[in-house]
Amino acid sequence: MRREFCNRIEQLGERDNKVIFLSGDVGFKALEGVQKIFGERFINMGVAEQNMISVAAGMALEGYKVFCYSIAPFIVYRCLEQIRNDVCFHNLPVFIVGNGGGYGYGIMGPSHHALEDLACLGGLPNMTAYIPAFDNDINYTLETILAESAPAYLRLGLGKYNPLLTPAGFFHPVVTPLSAQVTVAALGPIANNVLEALENPAIKDKADVFSVTKLPIKELPQSFVQSIKKTKKLLVAEEHTSVGGLGQSLASAILKENILLNSFISLTSQGYPEGLYGNQGYHQQKSGLDAQSIGKLLESL
Amino acid sequence: MEELFKERLRQSRIKILETHYKAGAGHIGSSLSCIDLMGTLFFKEKTNADTFILSKGHAAVALYVCLFITNEITEEILASYYKNGTMLPVHPPPLKFAGISFATGSLGHGMPVGAGMAKARKLKQDAASFIYVLMSDGETNEGSCWEAAHFAVKHKLNNLIILIDKNRLQGFGKTDEVLGDTSSVDQWRAMGFEVVEVDGHNSHEITTAIQNFKKTATTAPKLIIANTIKGKGVSFMENKLEWHYLNLTTAQYQQALEELTKNSA
Numbered sequence: 001m002r003r004e005f006c007n008r009i010e011q012l013g014e015r016d017n018k019v020i021f022l023s024g025d026v027g028f029k030a031l032e033g034v035q036k037i038f039g040e041r042f043i044n045m046g047v048a049e050q051n052m053i054s055v056a057a058g059m060a061l062e063g064y065k066v067f068c069y070s071i072a073p074f075i076v077y078r079c080l081e082q083i084r085n086d087v088c089f090h091n092l093p094v095f096i097v098g099n100g101g102g103y104g105y106g107i108m109g110p111s112h113h114a115l116e117d118l119a120c121l122g123g124l125p126n127m128t129a130y131i132p133a134f135d136n137d138i139n140y141t142l143e144t145i146l147a148e149s150a151p152a153y154l155r156l157g158l159g160k161y162n163p164l165l166t167p168a169g170f171f172h173p174v175v176t177p178l179s180a181q182v183t184v185a186a187l188g189p190i191a192n193n194v195l196e197a198l199e200n201p202a203i204k205d206k207a208d209v210f211s212v213t214k215l216p217i218k219e220l221p222q223s224f225v226q227s228i229k230k231t232k233k234l235l236v237a238e239e240h241t242s243v244g245g246l247g248q249s250l251a252s253a254i255l256k257e258n259i260l261l262n263s264f265i266s267l268t269s270q271g272y273p274e275g276l277y278g279n280q281g282y283h284q285q286k287s288g289l290d291a292q293s294i295g296k297l298l299e300s301l
Numbered sequence: 302m303e304e305l306f307k308e309r310l311r312q313s314r315i316k317i318l319e320t321h322y323k324a325g326a327g328h329i330g331s332s333l334s335c336i337d338l339m340g341t342l343f344f345k346e347k348t349n350a351d352t353f354i355l356s357k358g359h360a361a362v363a364l365y366v367c368l369f370i371t372n373e374i375t376e377e378i379l380a381s382y383y384k385n386g387t388m389l390p391v392h393p394p395p396l397k398f399a400g401i402s403f404a405t406g407s408l409g410h411g412m413p414v415g416a417g418m419a420k421a422r423k424l425k426q427d428a429a430s431f432i433y434v435l436m437s438d439g440e441t442n443e444g445s446c447w448e449a450a451h452f453a454v455k456h457k458l459n460n461l462i463i464l465i466d467k468n469r470l471q472g473f474g475k476t477d478e479v480l481g482d483t484s485s486v487d488q489w490r491a492m493g494f495e496v497v498e499v500d501g502h503n504s505h506e507i508t509t510a511i512q513n514f515k516k517t518a519t520t521a522p523k524l525i526i527a528n529t530i531k532g533k534g535v536s537f538m539e540n541k542l543e544w545h546y547l548n549l550t551t552a553q554y555q556q557a558l559e560e561l562t563k564n565s566a
Contacts, residue, residue, distance in 0.1 A: 020424075040424060051413045051448035058417020061402065062425070081407060082445075086414055089395045089404055 001159045001189070002099055004135040006030055008142050009067065013037040019146075020059055024049050024070030026099075031069070053079045056094045057086035065093040065146060071105065072098025072114035072155060080120055083151075088124045093149040096121075101131065101155035101188070102239030102269060106279035113283075114155070115269045118215055119244025121153050129153040129215045130170070131188030134162040137213055144170075157189035157239070158280065170214030171221050177205035182263075182301045183227045185210045187238035187246040190289060194237060197295035206298055207235075217249050220257060228254070233263040233301055239289055242268040263301070267294070309370050310340045310504065314534060314561050316366045316379075322554040324383035326391065330532040330544030332363040334501070335435060335466040338527055341507040342433055343367040350430035352418055354403045356411020357437035357466060358392035359545075365389055368400045409443025412436060412463060416449045419461040419522075428460070431515065435464045439471030441483040447492075450522075454493035457520035462511065463494075465524065466501060468531040470542050486526055494524040501527030534561050 010033050012019050020041045021034055035042045045052040049070060056066040068075060075098050076083075087094040098114060105112035118129050130141045130152060137159070145152045165174060174191060175198070184207045186194045191211045198204055208227040228234050234254075236247040247266035254261065270287040277283075284290040288297070313336055321329040335357070344367075347353055355364045365382060368374040374389075381387040388397050392406030405411055415434035422430060440446065453461055465484045469476050476482065490496045495517065499506040507527065514523040531545070532538025535557040549557065 043420075046448075046451070048448035048451070050409075050445045051416075051452055054410055054413030054445065054449070055417035055420065055452060058414040058419075059421040059424075060417075061414070062418050062421035064421055064424075082410065082413075085404070085407055086410055091396070 001132065001135055001138065001156050002030055004138045005097070005156055006034055008139050009034050010037050012142065012146070013041070016065075017041070018064055020056075020064045020066045022052050022056055022066060022068045024052055024068070024074060026070055049074055049079045050082050053082035053094065053096070054086050057082070057090065057092050060087075060092035060094050061090070065095070065149065067095045067097055069097040069099070071112060072101045072117055073112060076114060076117045076120055076153070083121065083127075084124050087151045088126045091126045091150055093151075095145050095152045095154060097154045097156065099156045101157045103280045103283035104157050106283070107277060109277055110272060115239070115271065116241045116243065117153070117155065118240050122215060122244045124151070127151045127153065129155065131155045131157070131213050131215070132159060133186065133188050133191040133211045133213055134159045134165055136161055136165060141213065155188065158192075159189045160192050169221070171210060171212050171217065171224065173223050173227070174209045174211050176208045176223070176227070179205045180208040180227065181206050181231055182233040182235060182298065183208045183210065183224070183231045184235045184237065184298075185212055185224070185246060185250060187212050187236075187240065190237045190239055193284065193289060193291045194294055196291035197298060200295050203295060203298050212246055215246065215249060217253055220253050225257065225259065228259060228261060232261050234261055235265045235267065235297065235301070237267040237289060237294060239269050239284065241271070242266060265297070267297075306344050306504070309344045310337065313340055313363070313366045313370055315558065316369065317362050318554070318557055318561060320362050320366065320379060320382055322549045323380070325548045326362075326383045327546040327548060328359045328362065328391065329549070330538055330541065331357065331360040331437070333533045333535065333538070334468040334529045334531045335360050336363045336366075337502045337504055337533075338435060338464050338466060338507060339363050339367050341504050341511070343371055345508060346511045347433065348430065351433060352402045352415075352430070353400075353433045354405070354411040354415050354435070355393055356405055356434050357408065357440055358405035360466075361389070361391060361393045364393060364401065368398060371400070373398055373400045408437070408440040409445035412446050413449035413452070415461055415463075416453045416458060419453070419458040420456050422460055423456070423458070431460050431462055433462050433464065435466060437471070438465055438467040438469065438476050438484040439479070441465065442471070442480050450489070450492045450494070453522040458522045459517070459520050462514055462523040462525065465526050466529050467526055468529045470531050470540070470545065472545065474542070484526060489524050489526070493521055495519055495521040496524045496526060498526045498528065501529035502533055534564050536560060
């Protein structure tokens with residue numbers, strides 16, 4: 001997904017000289033092309049994330065649209081006040097790009113994971129979070145962020161290219177078999193795990209799968225409402241803590257719509273339940289978010 | 302011209318006193334300590350193309366009063382300061398007035414934002430305007446100021462003019478005693494700034510420093526370290542930490558008014 005992101009950013013850099021790209025001293029074997037194309041509009045800000053966000057706000061006040069790029073936890077937590085006061089209060093086009101959302105940086109350990117980034121940013125005024133699920137979501141997402149020209153957080157994870165999917169929104173059905181008995185809502189790249197789980201012939205047509213790639217949710221789409229009214233069973237999966245994530249958002253929206261379900265299951269990241277560390281797949285498995293665990297759960301429903 | 306400028310400085314001091322007194326609001330010491338710096342900018346040196354950021358947001362009344370005197374804030378709006386439903390809270394608000402380019406209140410934000418604006422103007426090849434950021438000396442405790450300082454030097458932001466209101470008092474102690482002097486000439490010069498020290502209540506010195514900075518050919522970002530007195534002009538407030546917080550009684554207001562009228566005459 002990062003490769004796809006860099007390719008699209010390079011195109012943006014060529015097209016629009018009002019776009020600036022700031023990096024928090026990261027980007028080896030990724031941002032070299034961006035650096036070359038942006039020229040003086042690419043700045044390595046050094047290891048100084050607070051300054052990066054405030055400088056971006058200053059540049060945005062001068063009419064630029066500014067991407068700030070780093071590893072997800074570094075660009076969210078360290079500089080949360082700069083994001084809130086400088087960017088969000090002033091409603092500025094500063095786009096915060098966090099690479100490796102969730103357990104993306106795997107064995108690097110918890111300092112490099114972002115499991116509560118959406119909770120931290122979700123309550124800020126004017127902020128929208130984008131969590132693309134597939135590589136082919138990237139272009140559409142970037143075009144939307146630029147057109148909105150308002151504070152945005154882009155959480156990059158590990159997604160695949162999905163040739164069946166042409167993104168047409170940020171909360172949309174990916175598969176909708178006629179015989180669906182359960183509805184699945186997946187946040188960002190976890191949709192890849194859900195689709196992999198459904199490759200098992202035993203559950204192939206068991207679930208409607210919705211990909212959610214933007215928070216907050218303003219309104220439940222009709223296709224989703226129809227699906228949960230039919231199945232009455234909802235499974236929400238996200239690589240994020242239960243607080244401030246997709247599960248809570250959907251629970252609240254569904255209650256407001258007065259829709260009664262027989263079953264609501266929320267799969268979230270569980271942190272480090274045994275205090276042990278591994279790669280992203282290891283941590284997903286410990287939280288029941290890997291394809292196999294999701295498959296077993298779907299079989300039991 | 303000079304007479305009008307002095308008259309405006311005098312008016313602003315008295316208006317600051319009146320605004321704080323009527324509102325029953327603290328922070329008057331902070332406003333009085335930097336009004337000569339701000340007044341010199343707003344009534345004399347700052348052009349319409351320049352931008353000013355009040356990074357020490359707790360001196361907002363000084364900013365509101367400058368905007369009142371330059372006719373951006375009306376008497377009625379200024380009188381609403383500190384009241385429910387006002388556009389003028391204790392720290393400058395976002396997106397309300399052209400003269401308040403940036404909302405502050407948490408320290409350590411103005412300098413990096415100003416550096417971002419200064420860099421953007423370089424990218425736009427705008428060489429005709431300046432970014433002014435007014436900070437407090439206590440504010441230079443914040444690490445974000447030093448991050449911004451490195452950035453400003455590296456990017457040769459000679460269109461960035463920082464002013465430090467050095468009254469040597471911070472939230473709960475003397476600046477020298479809390480963390481040591483984090484706004485010393487030596488430190489900032491060693492960072493790569495072009496530094497000048499002035500008497501922050503001498504408008505002639507302030508003016509000369511700003512005019513010289515506008516003319517210099519060096520690429521270094523600029524810093525004016527202004528030695529000031531918290532509560533300047535009111536005998537019982539001067540250099541007293543408590544006037545960061547206290548409200549004025551009627552008797553204190555009358556005495557202060559008398560002193561400010563006499564001292565500025």
